[in-house]
Amino acid sequence: KAGVTQTPRYLIKTRGQQVTLSCSPISGHRSVSWYQQTPGQGLQFLFEYFSETQRNKGNFPGRFSGRQFSNSRSEMNVSTLELGDSALYLCASSFRGGDTGELFFGEGSRLTVL
Amino acid sequence: GESVGLHLPTLSVQEGDNSIINCAYSNSASDYFIWYKQESGKGPQFIIDIRSNMDKRQGQRVTVLLNKTVKHLSLQIAATQPGDSAVYFCAENRPARQLTFGSGTQLTVLP
Numbered sequence: 001k002a003g004v005t006q007t008p009r010y011l012i013k014t015r016g017q018q019v020t021l022s023c024s025p026i027s028g029h030r031s032v033s034w035y036q037q038t039p040g041q042g043l044q045f046l047f048e049y050f051s052e053t054q055r056n057k058g059n060f061p062g063r064f065s066g067r068q069f070s071n072s073r074s075e076m077n078v079s080t081l082e083l084g085d086s087a088l089y090l091c092a093s094s095f096r097g098g099d100t101g102e103l104f105f106g107e108g109s110r111l112t113v114l
Numbered sequence: 115g116e117s118v119g120l121h122l123p124t125l126s127v128q129e130g131d132n133s134i135i136n137c138a139y140s141n142s143a144s145d146y147f148i149w150y151k152q153e154s155g156k157g158p159q160f161i162i163d164i165r166s167n168m169d170k171r172q173g174q175r176v177t178v179l180l181n182k183t184v185k186h187l188s189l190q191i192a193a194t195q196p197g198d199s200a201v202y203f204c205a206e207n208r209p210a211r212q213l214t215f216g217s218g219t220q221l222t223v224l225p
Contacts, residue, residue: 043215056211101148101207105157
């Protein structure tokens with residue numbers, strides 16, 4: 001069974017631009033979560049989607065948004081990029097999300113903002 | 115503020131020895147904890163979880179202990195191997211439907 005796939009793996013943007021990251025969950029998984037990982041703040045929750053609905057959102061500004069499609073694939077978007085948005089963005093999937101702590105993470109998309 | 119944390123940012127052990135990675139939490143209502151391992155260049159990988167109705171849970175070469183009295187949990191790795199070198203995170207499933215991660219312990223296995 002294929003794991004969680006994230007694209008692109010690496011990207012470089014400049015301040016003010018926007019970026020879209022993609023995540024394909026494990027087949028059959030309906031929950032997709034996104035996390036930001038930085039050396040200073042560690043792993044921080046961005047949002048969680050289940051069956052195309054955002055069920056939970058972390059403490060990030062509105063520049064961070066996401067969506068989930070009917071095939072459970074998910075995208076996240078960051079608009080008006082800032083230097084502090086440089087991070088590893090991780091996507092994780094699970095069958096039902098919510099009560100389980102067993103998430104399956106992808107290898108991440110490493111974003112560098114110049 | 116942070117509700118879960120780790121005691122030591124780094125830990126070095128000799129290959130073959132047992133490793134103990136500690137984690138503290140602050141919220142008495144916390145009832146579900148998870149340990150993850152993150153190798154360099156990879157995403158976190160689930161190791162084991164434990165709910166507050168248990169004091170101990172064992173997996174393959176790993177044991178998690180939960181002490182609710184002092185709000186402390188630990189991950190024990192038996193017969194540590196080079197492949198165990200990674201950053202280890204404790205996390206809790208709080209607030210609901212999201213994981214709050216601690217800061218991580220870098221485990222280095224010495225030959």
